[in-house]
Amino acid sequence: MCARMMGDMSCSVQTLGRVVCSRKEPTDDNWDKESCVIELDAAMVQPEATLGLDGFSHIEVIYVFDRVDEAKVCRGARHPRGRTDWPLTGILAQRAKDRPNRLGVTVCRLVAVDGLRITVSGLDAIDGTPVLDIKPYLQEFGPRGEHRQPAWATELMKDYWS
Amino acid sequence: MCARMMGDMSCSVQTLGRVVCSRKEPTDDNWDKESCVIELDAAMVQPEATLGLDGFSHIEVIYVFDRVDEAKVCRGARHPRGRTDWPLTGILAQRAKDRPNRLGVTVCRLVAVDGLRITVSGLDAIDGTPVLDIKPYLQEFGPRGEHRQPAWATELMKDYWS
Numbered sequence: 001m002c003a004r005m006m007g008d009m010s011c012s013v014q015t016l017g018r019v020v021c022s023r024k025e026p027t028d029d030n031w032d033k034e035s036c037v038i039e040l041d042a043a044m045v046q047p048e049a050t051l052g053l054d055g056f057s058h059i060e061v062i063y064v065f066d067r068v069d070e071a072k073v074c075r076g077a078r079h080p081r082g083r084t085d086w087p088l089t090g091i092l093a094q095r096a097k098d099r100p101n102r103l104g105v106t107v108c109r110l111v112a113v114d115g116l117r118i119t120v121s122g123l124d125a126i127d128g129t130p131v132l133d134i135k136p137y138l139q140e141f142g143p144r145g146e147h148r149q150p151a152w153a154t155e156l157m158k159d160y161w162s
Numbered sequence: 163m164c165a166r167m168m169g170d171m172s173c174s175v176q177t178l179g180r181v182v183c184s185r186k187e188p189t190d191d192n193w194d195k196e197s198c199v200i201e202l203d204a205a206m207v208q209p210e211a212t213l214g215l216d217g218f219s220h221i222e223v224i225y226v227f228d229r230v231d232e233a234k235v236c237r238g239a240r241h242p243r244g245r246t247d248w249p250l251t252g253i254l255a256q257r258a259k260d261r262p263n264r265l266g267v268t269v270c271r272l273v274a275v276d277g278l279r280i281t282v283s284g285l286d287a288i289d290g291t292p293v294l295d296i297k298p299y300l301q302e303f304g305p306r307g308e309h310r311q312p313a314w315a316t317e318l319m320k321d322y323w324s
Contacts, residue, residue, distance in 0.1 A: 009177040009206065011226060011292065013263045032306060040254075044171065045262060046238035051252035055312035058305040062224070062265055064173060076208035090213035092202075092296045095303075100207060101175045103224055103295045105267050107305050122306060130173065133265045134254040139309055140319040141257075143220040143269050144194060144284060147301055150217035157302040 015130040016044045017116070019063065023126050026067060026097065028081070031124040032161040038123075038131055040116035047115045050134075054113045058137035061123055063104045064130045065097035074098050086152040094153075107137050122161060177292040178206045179278070181225065185288050188229060188259065190243070193286040194323040200285075200293055202278035209277045212296075216275045220299035223285055225266045226292045227259035236260050248314040256315075266291075269299050284323060 021036030183198030
């Protein structure tokens with residue numbers, strides 16, 4: 001529910017399930033080595049909610065960086081990963097976790113679907129992370145037109161998945 | 163804030179801004195023809211929050227399908243667009259708007275950044291849509307490994323952007 005009353009900008013969303021994996025601490029790199037299970041809650045979605053998901057090679061997961069202290073969320077600019085040799089960058093121009101609403105979105109490889117248990121690889125979320133949505137990845141939802149990004153972003157991603 | 167108490171699966175998120183565009187009704191296709199402005203709220207983010215965003219050609223927008231009646235959200239399976247010639251498909255295996263949490267995620271082309279006013283093209287959201295997050299699109303966040311999707315999904319997308 002999204003309130004539209006003056007001064008109230010809050011929406012309520014529900015956790016549909018949680019990530020179960022071996023990584024317990026939010027470290028930066030090597031996420032494609034991770035395999036994890038998303039355990040969906042039968043109180044939130046029916047078993048048929050994943051019907052046909054196995055026809056897709058990849059899914060997009062929307063989750064919450066819930067271990068980030070809300071008081072430490074950045075609403076202005078910061079250096080990515082604290083690296084002062086990289087430019088001072090707005091929080092909405094980077095994908096850091098200490099962002100307003102603490103939402104993460106990642107495309108990961110679907111390994112198996114067993115009812116409300118979804119096994120994936122390359123999801124950059126730690127054990128216990130609340131999942132708000134799962135969408136199939138359609139190639140048509142990639143960027144349309146020529147792509148461009150700054151050098152610091154490419155450098156930051158060097159070991160992110162590998 | 164995400165409650166972890168028994169039986170309470172809700173999180174609170176805030177609207178960071180709204181979409182301003184000419185499309186007032188949620189029709190299905192031709193979204194790349196749309197140009198719109200995301201107006202961020204100065205009470206939610208500082209003007210520096212978009213610093214450096216113009217170094218990216220594309221952004222990813224997380225938003226709420228707030229015109230969907232919450233009572234009509236699907237938590238099981240349905241035919242995409244009601245097309246019974248397409249397979250009965252779980253709501254998490256399609257990107258339909260009447261989904262739990264009513265969240266949308268779309269990569270669109272960045273046209274201009276002017277402080278907290280961001281002009282984009284190809285955002286499939288109607289006028290007034292609440293925006294929860296904006297992230298830069300990094301090519302490394304695309305799918306890793308070979309991609310596969312069912313025929314109905316490719317057919318559904320035929321005129322989605324064009």
